[in-house]
Amino acid sequence: MSIKSPDDPRVRRTRKLLQQSLNALLAEKEWNDISVQDIAVRAEVNRATFYAHFEDKYALLSYSIQEQFRDALNRRSAHWVTFSPENVRLLILVAYEFLSAFVGHCVPGKAQNMEEQSAIFISLQTQFYDRVLIWLTSTARVEKKPEVTAMAVSWAIFGTVLQWTRSERRLDANTAADEILARVLPMLAPYLSEAGVR
Amino acid sequence: MSIKSPDDPRVRRTRKLLQQSLNALLAEKEWNDISVQDIAVRAEVNRATFYAHFEDKYALLSYSIQEQFRDALNRRSAHWVTFSPENVRLLILVAYEFLSAFVGHCVPGKAQNMEEQSAIFISLQTQFYDRVLIWLTSTARVEKKPEVTAMAVSWAIFGTVLQWTRSERRLDANTAADEILARVLPMLAPYLSEAGVR
DNA sequence: CTGTTTTTGTCGGTTTCCCAACAAAAGGTG
């Protein structure tokens, strides 16, 4: 059994319930102590229905992070379709805040939740990559391989933000965003030249 | 299409959503300005599904009040099955608090929400009646017509509580409960004689 | 009053969800 239409109200409802259930469980248990069963019971959703939507709990976590980050973005700006330095900066800013809040929840000493963390990080980086790639391909001026640029840019943003949020001395989110933006913009220059050179 | 099993998670979910939707709408609109359509849209439930559960918006309101009152009761005591003066007193007490809170929401001058209020009152009185009747019939000693006693008792409780909550001078809930209980207990004497006479 | 719009109930057809059951894998415990 597989789901076809993500616009069906029942589908949205089920996924939201599973998402909320996982968040609630993460607040009181370790990632490894949470079973698919737990999630389904807490969400009051049948276990078979869970598997109709997600392959396992990792897939749900990935989906949940994606949604949360998307919400965090939409709360800042309404028009993300347009590719502009301002929007790139906002992306970095929200990433910094998002990861700061998340790292704040984790106990540094515990190596228990490494598996969970890495799953989240992979999911987030993919999110960055997809977004940047969409920006690049939506531009009129096309590079030979926009995927490579998108990969480099997304990793530059994600990696730096991750490193800084995990370091002892926390930077202000706005200054951090400015710093990172300054390093990333040169990579994006070919795509932004319309307003610059033209 | 009619619903058969109230234990189905989907049924509970749908009803809860419709209930919450109605509550939200009542907080910002008059009862007469709320359509079935509004409720369904806000609840993100199909309009046809609404009619599968409730005949109209009055039926939903009635159901909602019943549920809220049941919750208010369960929050006080765990074992409502047993028929005892203490539980009768608790029933009165919760009724007083419940109606006080409800009347507080209503604007006295507005005659607009009379229709809504009467619907709620009818629903509540029925609730009292059902509960008292269950108590009486669960007793070993059986009167000829317990329905009549239940009717009289439930109306005595409901009517008095309603009158007092609407009056200017508010009584303390506990003393009010004691006052009413003292008048009601004689009616229930035949059913309580086990511990008294025996 | 007439015409327009909104709301109301209701109806098949389709999709999703629930449920019970199952075998297989994973996790303890002696």
Place this chain on the structure above:
DNA sequence: CACCTTTTGTTGGGAAACCGACAAAAACAG
């Protein structure tokens, strides 16, 4: 190790929710 319990995926049948459409009633405007 064997034994037992829990968890995992998967399946088929049935119940509930979605959707679009419809006619009829109600509310409304000119």
